[in-house]
Amino acid sequence: MTAQCTEKYKEIQRLLPAHFKILDYVLAGYGPAQIAKLVDRTKERIGYIIMSPIFQSELARRRSKLEKMQDEREVLHIDSARKHLEEHALEAAEAQTSMLGEEDPNLRLKSSKEILDRVFGKSDEGGNVTNVTVLNAQQIDNLRLTLEHLGEPAV
Secondary structure, three states, X not given: OOHHHHHHHHOOOOOOHHHHHHHHHHHOOOOHHHHHHHHOOOHHHHHHHHXXXXXXXXXXXXXXXXXXXXXXXXXXXXXXXXXXXHHHHHHHHHHHHHHHHOOOHHHXXXXXXXXXXXXXXXXXXXXXXXOOOOOOHHHHHHHHHHHHHHOOOOO
């Protein structure tokens, strides 16, 4: 056999159940030598399997799917935290405003400043007001799409 024919012979044509097990090990962070010991194959054979186009394609598909699932989990955690804070926002505002009636003038001043900062924005030493805008993930995605549609560079 020629070298080119030998290389083609070693390239896998389709993924078998054993290849999917190797794929799971790769996704778990195992290297070719470790995988070879686990599946009782040579390191070279594992290398051929891992480097094959069909394996690389499936690996990329699975990694993309895992990244998407991770992103969705992160969004769910953020949404959950936001909902929790929104549920307690009124209670927190009431606690802050109730401090306006305290006898201690420093406490009243601090409470007043916190309330005004949240309503009108914080000011720096020079008296310049900086308004804070909080965007959620959907709003950021919409902003990116709008910028791309306008031909502006996305941030």
